[in-house]
Amino acid sequence: MTTVNIGQGFVRLDAAMADDASVVNAARVSFAKNAVLPNQMSDADKGLINFLMREKHGTPFEHNSFRFHVKTPVFVAREWFRHRIGSFNEFSARYSEVPNDFFVPDERDVRAQVGKPGSYSFEPLSENVSRSTVEIINAANERAYETYTGLLEMGVAKELARSVLPVSMYTQFYWTVNARALMNFLSLRTHETAQRDIRFYADAVYALVAPVMPVTFESWENNGRVTP
Amino acid sequence: MTTVNIGQGFVRLDAAMADDASVVNAARVSFAKNAVLPNQMSDADKGLINFLMREKHGTPFEHNSFRFHVKTPVFVAREWFRHRIGSFNEFSARYSEVPNDFFVPDERDVRAQVGKPGSYSFEPLSENVSRSTVEIINAANERAYETYTGLLEMGVAKELARSVLPVSMYTQFYWTVNARALMNFLSLRTHETAQRDIRFYADAVYALVAPVMPVTFESWENNGRVTP
Amino acid sequence: MTTVNIGQGFVRLDAAMADDASVVNAARVSFAKNAVLPNQMSDADKGLINFLMREKHGTPFEHNSFRFHVKTPVFVAREWFRHRIGSFNEFSARYSEVPNDFFVPDERDVRAQVGKPGSYSFEPLSENVSRSTVEIINAANERAYETYTGLLEMGVAKELARSVLPVSMYTQFYWTVNARALMNFLSLRTHETAQRDIRFYADAVYALVAPVMPVTFESWENNGRVTP
């Protein structure tokens, strides 16, 4: 599996240079010990990974790289791009015409927000309200897109016309990141206080990387999903 | 002057720890030479700054800090946040209700985009089209905001309701950055190929920082606005 | 107090753009709330800092800057420079002749290392061994320096001649860093598993910054010195 679809969006693992042995070898160089091969990991090596995770010796988790191709709504991308340790290249609405492709929530994801910042909880709304919300959002997206294409037809520059498009519009980007920065991303974005929509994406990222570095991510899981 | 207004937005220099002497002293420590005081800069010290700029010895330009408070449309903020060397905290549409505050272009800034990516040029549109564009954008913003407040009234969570809001909505953030990263930002965002809307902001940033490190920014200007 | 001496070395706080209010204001912008002034911090504001620290909302602690001038032995500087979030400029033994200035431990700091990596402990050695160690190190430094100056007199380039100098030689550098990166440095370098020699420096750094952002650093202390 290399692609997970989320609504009309997706996360695709495009390439990886990653295995648990690289963590062990980065740590072993501290002792000038010889490198282990990926298929030669001993129980002691796995224990070393767990020790590094628990004691938050984070640097050995950096000698790897994952490249993703991602399609998300802009409001999700906006949160994603706040993670500064990593590389991004994104679709440009200055250079290209934005396609007619917008996020609309599932009815079951239309919810009310209860409580205060830092401790929000979310509660379901009535079926009527949920269905109506989906229809309203859909119609708003359509109207915005009509306005956009109308402005383009009038000759207005793409970079200005796009200003009427909602943050529900889909965008695409490449993201390249190492496992340590990835664990920081996952800690924050798979957390129950994260917005549900980015959580779906973060869960997908996790599903794609966990099998590539199984000892590392099992250890991360067992240590409370805290970034080392 | 600490604030520059741009439409309904602004750039405000909130605080600075910055002077030309810090550049000189960071370079002089390489030779174990004594520090100079800001009011004791000699011609040789100014020449040293120019040498560092020209030869792209960039690190001495990092021992300073500028903190800005900025209000921009989201489509401008999206470009701004791509600059990873620096610190950001932004308004959250998950935590707070978005105010009714949207970017609308000046009529004179409504233009057509001509040419290809990398070498676009922009040409004025007729007065009619320009006026009409402003009206259309204004109306689209209003409709989107009505949809947004309607969804909130139905009980929909802020984080979902905001998905209908256009990228013309204003946001606010704090940005803290050193002069070297700032010169990189200014090189890219005051450039004639940058979107006009972020150029207004980048020009404002430049107007605010240049007097604080006059020798540094004059040297940057004289060396073709290239990041050292 | 702006300078702490450590043997023949020192840490000097050269400049700061830092107060607790900047943390509060960076967090308050999320809610579009007005800024507070440094002398107007309420108990709620202090509680907010504590909340941010406890919940590891780290970015509001980045909108500040500390510039230090430091003199340490090279083996301490080597650990210091591993901290990548921050700016450094250092004395160059390629450009300048290294002065006759070397680290020699206090007799009471001459100790044996017991146990395994990750859980070393250190025990005192006899007075004789300690005194003898100090003499041996002193003599080794002197011999190395004589070799160095001898090579220079023979016409050998500084950058090559310096290769005989021990990592006990003193170096100087400027270091500019924000409070969040500083807390990471302090977590690791004031820790009991850190080398005693860098701990003296980290303790000095802490003594200099704590009064500048008292609420922040008291909160960091109360939350187990964990980086937010």
Next chain:
Amino acid sequence: MTTVNIGQGFVRLDAAMADDASVVNAARVSFAKNAVLPNQMSDADKGLINFLMREKHGTPFEHNSFRFHVKTPVFVAREWFRHRIGSFNEFSARYSEVPNDFFVPDERDVRAQVGKPGSYSFEPLSENVSRSTVEIINAANERAYETYTGLLEMGVAKELARSVLPVSMYTQFYWTVNARALMNFLSLRTHETAQRDIRFYADAVYALVAPVMPVTFESWENNGRVTP
């Protein structure tokens, strides 16, 4: 070829996730264009890489990763570790006994330094002086190592005993870095003003990476070895 030996040191390319197609694809996502496969690069794709390099659109060069295992003298490693965009794990003289392994220059690399900082030149010394320099450095290394092992035998902690060892001692580390940061490293460290000893290493790094991303590095070469 994956390893280049330099004296008793080496650079080994341990792993790579890198090809020219990743540069093209990162740029093409701006236009929502489909990805190209590494073996399907057209002339237009190669031209795109050259355009990105020339116009300093640097981010597409970040979606790749190289992992190196390096053995260098400490005075070379000290310069290497100043490059903050990248990941390092190094041999620890706190945890392990330092082996008897020191840098000694080739006779032909013993030179005089002429001129001023920023425009040094280097001239050969007489055969006598060169031979004598090598002998003096060799003897100094041996004496220092004897002092070190003597201190260990007296029971002194490794972390303190190592303070007498010269910066000519060999160390080992893993280094993981992307092509953009690598080009910055190569620009500075293959430059004629860089210390000859790190230039040998930088040249080796270049020899190892150039065949992996041939279009990228040829373009870098043709554009004056300037970091995009």
